Amino acid sequence: MSKAPDKPRGGPNSSSTPSGIPRSPRVIAVSSGKGGVGKSNLTLGLALALASLKKKVLIWDADLGLANTDVLLGIRTRYTIHDWLKGAKPLEDIVIDVPGGISILPAASGILELSDITREDKERLISDFKGWREDLDFMLIDTAAGIGQNVIFFNLVASEHIVVLTNEPTSITDAYALIKSLATKHRQTGFYVLPNMVEDLHEAKKVFKILADVAGKHLPQVSLDLAGFVPRDEAVPDAVRRQSPFFTLYPASDASRKILETARRLLSVEPPPPERAGGIALLIDRLGASPLAVN
Numbered sequence: 535m536s537k538a539p540d541k542p543r544g545g546p547n548s549s550s551t552p553s554g555i556p557r558s559p560r561v562i563a564v565s566s567g568k569g570g571v572g573k574s575n576l577t578l579g580l581a582l583a584l585a586s587l588k589k590k591v592l593i594w595d596a597d598l599g600l601a602n603t604d605v606l607l608g609i610r611t612r613y614t615i616h617d618w619l620k621g622a623k624p625l626e627d628i629v630i631d632v633p634g635g636i637s638i639l640p641a642a643s644g645i646l647e648l649s650d651i652t653r654e655d656k657e658r659l660i661s662d663f664k665g666w667r668e669d670l671d672f673m674l675i676d677t678a679a680g681i682g683q684n685v686i687f688f689n690l691v692a693s694e695h696i697v698v699l700t701n702e703p704t705s706i707t708d709a710y711a712l713i714k715s716l717a718t719k720h721r722q723t724g725f726y727v728l729p730n731m732v733e734d735l736h737e738a739k740k741v742f743k744i745l746a747d748v749a750g751k752h753l754p755q756v757s758l759d760l761a762g763f764v765p766r767d768e769a770v771p772d773a774v775r776r777q778s779p780f781f782t783l784y785p786a787s788d789a790s791r792k793i794l795e796t797a798r799r800l801l802s803v804e805p806p807p808p809e810r811a812g813g814i815a816l817l818i819d820r821l822g823a824s825p826l827a828v829n
């Protein structure tokens with residue numbers, strides 16, 4: 535089930551296609567099914583690791599219920615996506631640059647339901663991104679737990695998907711439920727799998743195999759790719775307590791080294807072709823065509 539390594543991309547800093555057409559950022563949703571498996575910490579770590587490899591990265595904190603990228607960073611955000619939705623602020627005023635060379639689009643914690651966003655708002659949101667999309671290499675979307683409509687929405691906004699899971703039956707089952715929903719109801723077929731809080735590569739492969747075996751049996755159209763793994767490492771909760779990213783605070787920790795390997799692995803794979811990777815029109819199309827009631 536694991537894919538053979540993909541072709542290398544066109545150099546580490548290729549910002550345009552060979553034909554000179556500006557390249558859109560790779561938009562990657564980080565989801566999990568089960569909550570509390572490390573999505574927010576790994577998204578932040580991955581963003582900082584990619585930035586350390588000279589990539590321009592934005593994190594879209596899309597956990598609309600319990601946003602916490604700002605808490606992990608120990609910063610207070612002034613405006614949120616809610617201000618943009620009310621028409622009070624343009625996106626440029628909402629996005630903030632944070633130490634480590636990344637920027638954050640803060641969520642509106644606890645005050646925004648996706649069902650409140652009209653189709654016009656979604657179109658406006660996506661076309662507003664157009665202005666500064668081109669200078670970004672990556673947009674990482676840190677989603678909420680579960681397979682509710684917000685999570686599905688943000689996975690459809692993305693063209694690549696990272697599924698974080700731990701070596702617990704509940705986490706593996708929920709990861710599978712998420713993949714199944716995206717594959718059968720929304721025609722998404724490629725997923726990176728990122729085991730977290732495991733001992734070593736051996737355990738990561740074991741977790742991956744359990745998931746891949748079930749998917750191989752019931753979802754033959756799906757292709758899973760082990761993106762790497764992150765070991766259980768006290769550096770992560772310690773950094774959380776200090777409200778500083780583990781990648782910045784403990785760059786030599788096992789967790790930081792492994793997230794850097796994952797970043798390198800992501801850079802080494804060919805992103806989906808442009809017709810799948812987005813284009814504003816396609817995205818709007820996708821949103822229009824995708825009923826958001828998914829449960």
Ligand SMILES: Nc1ncnc2c1ncn2[C@@H]1O[C@H](COP(=O)(O)OP(=O)(O)OP(=O)(O)O)[C@@H](O)[C@H]1O
Pocket residue numbers: 566568569570571572573574575576597677678679730731764765766767768770771772774789
């Ligand atoms: N590799 C790791 N080693 C040790 N602890 C970890 C590791 N990764 C995450 N944790 C701990 O797991 C907890 C949950 O992490 P995090 O908030 O990133 O998960 P989440 O999936 O984003 O949660 P939610 O579903 O609530 O959004 C945190 O307390 C964090 O310190």
Ligand SMILES: [Mg+2]
Pocket residue numbers: 573574575597602676677
């Ligand atoms: Mg989270």
